[in-house]
Amino acid sequence: MNTNPERVTQYSCVTFVLTQPPDPRLLPLLTDSSSYKRLTRYFLVICESWVEAERFLLDQRLREQVNVVALTRRRERGSDQTLWDVLIRKLIHPSGSPHVYKINQWSAVDGFRNTQTLFPEQMENFYGMKFTGATLNFKPLVDFDKIEGSRVVRPKPSLDAFMLEVIAKKLNFTYDLVMPEDGQWGNLKEKGVWGGVLGDVQFRRVNFSLCLIMLVERVRAADFTRMYFPDPMSFVTLKSRPKPPWQKIITPFQSEVWVMTVCSVVGGMLLYYVISVTQADLDNSKLGSSHVFIYMFGSFVSQTVLDIPWLSSGRVFLGFWLIHGLLVTTYYRTSLTGTLAVPFASPTIDTLHQLLSSDLKYGMKNSKGAQYHMFSTSKVPLYQQLFKDMHLYTPSKSMDLVYEGKYAYFSYKSNLEFSVATMFTNTYGETDLHIAKEEFFPGGFGWAFPKGAVYLRAFDKVMWRVVQAGLIRKWLQDLYILHKRENLARTSSENMNGISDTNKNDKVIILNLNHLQGPFLALVLGFGGGVLMLLLELVTTCLHLGKE
Numbered sequence: 134m135n136t137n138p139e140r141v142t143q144y145s146c147v148t149f150v151l152t153q154p155p156d157p158r159l160l161p162l163l164t165d166s167s168s169y170k171r172l173t174r175y176f177l178v179i180c181e182s183w184v185e186a187e188r189f190l191l192d193q194r195l196r197e198q199v200n201v202v203a204l205t206r207r208r209e210r211g212s213d214q215t216l217w218d219v220l221i222r223k224l225i226h227p228s229g230s231p232h233v234y235k236i237n238q239w240s241a242v243d244g245f246r247n248t249q250t251l252f253p254e255q256m257e258n259f260y261g262m263k264f265t266g267a268t269l270n271f272k273p274l275v276d277f278d279k280i281e282g283s284r285v286v287r288p289k290p291s292l293d294a295f296m297l298e299v300i301a302k303k304l305n306f307t308y309d310l311v312m313p314e315d316g317q318w319g320n321l322k323e324k325g326v327w328g329g330v331l332g333d334v335q336f337r338r339v340n341f342s343l344c345l346i347m348l349v350e351r352v353r354a355a356d357f358t359r360m361y362f363p364d365p366m367s368f369v370t371l372k373s374r375p376k377p378p379w380q381k382i383i384t385p386f387q388s389e390v391w392v393m394t395v396c397s398v399v400g401g402m403l404l405y406y407v408i409s410v411t412q413a414d415l416d417n418s419k420l421g422s423s424h425v426f427i428y429m430f431g432s433f434v435s436q437t438v439l440d441i442p443w444l445s446s447g448r449v450f451l452g453f454w455l456i457h458g459l460l461v462t463t464y465y466r467t468s469l470t471g472t473l474a475v476p477f478a479s480p481t482i483d484t485l486h487q488l489l490s491s492d493l494k495y496g497m498k499n500s501k502g503a504q505y506h507m508f509s510t511s512k513v514p515l516y517q518q519l520f521k522d523m524h525l526y527t528p529s530k531s532m533d534l535v536y537e538g539k540y541a542y543f544s545y546k547s548n549l550e551f552s553v554a555t556m557f558t559n560t561y562g563e564t565d566l567h568i569a570k571e572e573f574f575p576g577g578f579g580w581a582f583p584k585g586a587v588y589l590r591a592f593d594k595v596m597w598r599v600v601q602a603g604l605i606r607k608w609l610q611d612l613y614i615l616h617k618r619e620n621l622a623r624t625s626s627e628n629m630n631g632i633s634d635t636n637k638n639d640k641v642i643i644l645n646l647n648h649l650q651g652p653f654l655a656l657v658l659g660f661g662g663g664v665l666m667l668l669l670e671l672v673t674t675c676l677h678l679g680k681e
Contacts, residue, residue: 149174149178176198191231191233199256203221204217220236221253261306264309266308266309273547273551277310284314299599317329317500330345342355345357346578358596364577366576367544368488369568370542372564373481408450484571495543496531499526505525
């Protein structure tokens with residue numbers, strides 16, 4: 134079995150029947166928990182006396198083994214019948230240390246004296262034992278207040294805090310929650326050695342951890358409960374906003390339409406000028422170049438053409454030019470009206486490929502947890518490309534950068550939804566943030582325990598009852614309501630101090646200078662162009678008079 138662990142399934146069991154206590158060199162191999170995950174072991178060992186049986190049962194190398202029985206043989210008084218005393222030890226005892234006692238007796242004639250099971254449940258009651266758990270802040274799963282000058286934290290309403298309270302009440306134990314010294318979730322320092330929360334579990338500095346993403350590499354360092362909360366990754370960005378008001382005067386047409394319009398004006402001027410020159414040769418009448426420009430451009434702003442050419446070619450050209458100007462103007466006005474009525478915003482970013490092709494920076498929290506590990510070790514080209522430019526900031530700074538509109542923040546979807554709903558949503562249920570539709574790195578959370586921890590099954594059993602009862606969903610709903618009320622109270626307090634939300638549902642909107650940036654920009658450009666032409670004409674005139 135030690136050389137072929139693959140042959141042992143995850144939930145297998147094995148029974149060791151020994152005619153004497155095992156050699157000290159053999160016992161570590163029989164109790165090794167690193168090779169067999171979820172392997173249940175049963176030990177039945179024949180001992181010469183109660184003293185030898187107690188020594189074996191209380192051996193520290195068996196502290197993580199629940200199902201251990203010692204058998205001692207003796208003669209019944211006044212009879213030649215051989216009796217076998219069945220001894221076990223209670224791992225968790227009110228005295229605070231393991232306690233050995235006789236649970237049954239067997240003889241070849243009468244069999245077992247009672248029907249009590251040989252391997253009773255050891256972890257039903259911890260008799261007020263104190264456990265220590267490691268965790269970090271991660272809403273809505275974990276939330277706490279720090280205690281000044283201490284690693285111990287004071288839990289606040291959160292999903293894992295609710296569940297831990299239920300488990301502690303059911304199994305009768307107390308607990309402290311502490312933060313890891315390095316402030317990390319679980320970074321792999323070297324082969325097989327972890328830091329952070331997982332490192333505290335791996336080296337038994339704590340008894341368990343709260344929420345940890347279950348990774349293959351992590352399962353090699355610690356035992357996990359069943360997944361109680363599936364949660365994929367995603368990212369959040371600022372919603373696309375309408376373009377600045379001054380750009381609305383050019384928004385109705387795409388760039389190629391503007392180029393074609395300018396080219397048509399220039400071409401129309403040249404052609405109309407040629408027609409006017411031809412007509413002048415016949416009747417000595419000629420239009421100036423400035424008049425030609427005014428006539429060509431004026432058709433776009435509903436100006437009347439005062440001088441109608443008498444040449445048939447000129448009239449045909451002018452007629453179709455006026456139709457062209459009418460159509461272009463009509464299309465522009467219609468599109469401009471729609472742009473002003475329903476401001477256009479560019480599509481939101483919903484996929485990783487869209488994020489890569491955008492000009493946004495992106496990153497994740499700086500605690501180097503499962504997200505960092507998955508991106509840094511991934512063999513997928515897309516994830517490798519993303520990791521090259523990944524930034525690491527605190528969650529609060531990351532969300533501030535997102536709100537500025539230049540950043541995308543990677544995290545687990547439950548954390549993003551909770552943060553947006555409770556911290557970045559106003560009293561009308563509106564938010565400026567957008568959570569991407571694409572989900573990646575599907576996974577889930579479990580609690581980690583030291584390898585071979587005998588109390589894991591008791592925790593897992595109660596936890597799974599909580600999941601099956603639907604309490605996870607109920608607690609999440611309660612947390613959303615609680616934090617929304619706190620956010621509403623905070624917002625109301627700010628409003629009383631002069632900070633108020635803008636009611637976007639107002640039916641009457643009074644136009645301000647911000648709305649009319651486009652018209653005034655056109656006026657400024659016109660004034661600037663007129664002044665520039667005036668200066669050019671003055672310079673040209675001065676040069677002409679100087680030559681004379």
